[in-house]
Amino acid sequence: MEMKRVLLKMSGEALAGDKKQGFDEKTVSDVSKQVKKILDKGIELCVVIGGGNFWRGRTSENMDRVKADSIGMLATVMNCIYTADSFRTYGIKTHIMTPFVCGNMTELFDKDKAIEYMKNGEVVFFAGGIGHPYFSTDMVTVLMAIECEADVILSAKAIDGVYDSDPKLNPNAKKYDSINMSDIVDNKLGVIDLASAVLAMENKKPMMLFGLNGEDSIVKAVTGGFTGTYVNV
Numbered sequence: 001m002e003m004k005r006v007l008l009k010m011s012g013e014a015l016a017g018d019k020k021q022g023f024d025e026k027t028v029s030d031v032s033k034q035v036k037k038i039l040d041k042g043i044e045l046c047v048v049i050g051g052g053n054f055w056r057g058r059t060s061e062n063m064d065r066v067k068a069d070s071i072g073m074l075a076t077v078m079n080c081i082y083t084a085d086s087f088r089t090y091g092i093k094t095h096i097m098t099p100f101v102c103g104n105m106t107e108l109f110d111k112d113k114a115i116e117y118m119k120n121g122e123v124v125f126f127a128g129g130i131g132h133p134y135f136s137t138d139m140v141t142v143l144m145a146i147e148c149e150a151d152v153i154l155s156a157k158a159i160d161g162v163y164d165s166d167p168k169l170n171p172n173a174k175k176y177d178s179i180n181m182s183d184i185v186d187n188k189l190g191v192i193d194l195a196s197a198v199l200a201m202e203n204k205k206p207m208m209l210f211g212l213n214g215e216d217s218i219v220k221a222v223t224g225g226f227t228g229t230y231v232n233v
Contacts, residue, residue: 001206003222005044005118007150008035009141012053012079014158014212021053023082027213031156032086034218035123039092043222044118046148047125049083050137051075069133076137077102080127093122099131111147118148138196146203153200153207154221155191160211161229162191178230181207191231200233207231 010031017024038045054075057068077098084094095117096106106127107113114124126144129135145153159167160175162184167173183189185197191209192200200207208221210228220226 001151003043003151005046005148005150006038006152006154006222007046007048007141007145007148008154008156008218009048009137010050010083010156010212011158012050012075014156015049015079015083016053017213023053023079028083028086031083031212031218032090032092034216035087036090036092037219038222039121039123041223044121045123046114046118046144046150047080047083047123048137048141048144049076049079049125049127051079054078066133069129069135073129073131076129077106077127080125081105084123084125087123093120094125095122096125096127098126098128100128102128114148124148136193136196138192139199142192142196142200142203142205145205146199150205153205154218155207155209156212156218157209158212160214160227162189162209162231164189176229178232181231181233184231204233206233 015027016022017027035045051072055071080096084096087094097109097114098106099109117124126140129137129140130143141153162176162179163173165173181197181201184191185194208226208228208230210217210221
């Protein structure tokens, strides 16, 4: 498929590399280099990053879900600030947009501005989720891909594709080259949450899921040599 504009979704865990928490500088630097290659080919790009390298769910059952999700939203802002700064060291102009005021660190989301930035070869980060609890970064990924008219979602994770079961628990787990989003939902494969999957299906927004730590994995997803799983809608 022809790609003019893509949304890159990266999990926080993938950015942490083997450290599991925080940032792995080499990993983020490698992402920056790959994004530069993609932009140099004239492909527009925006980014969503999860917050799992800092915060994942509630620390205890006694914690209020709204407060826990608020911490998660702020974790995504931190990830975007760090990654955007890495991009800038490679000559990439960046903008971080959030659905809420965040001092002078970000700007409020505006669809027209975001598209204008991307048309100018600049990268837009969508941080802070959708600004409300009970919605994951899967939701803001699909929502922003739809609003900003991305051709496909590139989902870079700590795992290299979609499997029929957890490969960490089942050494015989089968990896899919392609799969329908409806099958992911029906078989509860956990690749994307239900509400986000339905939104993607309704708006015909495909996804390419692959391992971030693979060599030039982001570039290959766009230019050829993709070895992950293509999710049809």
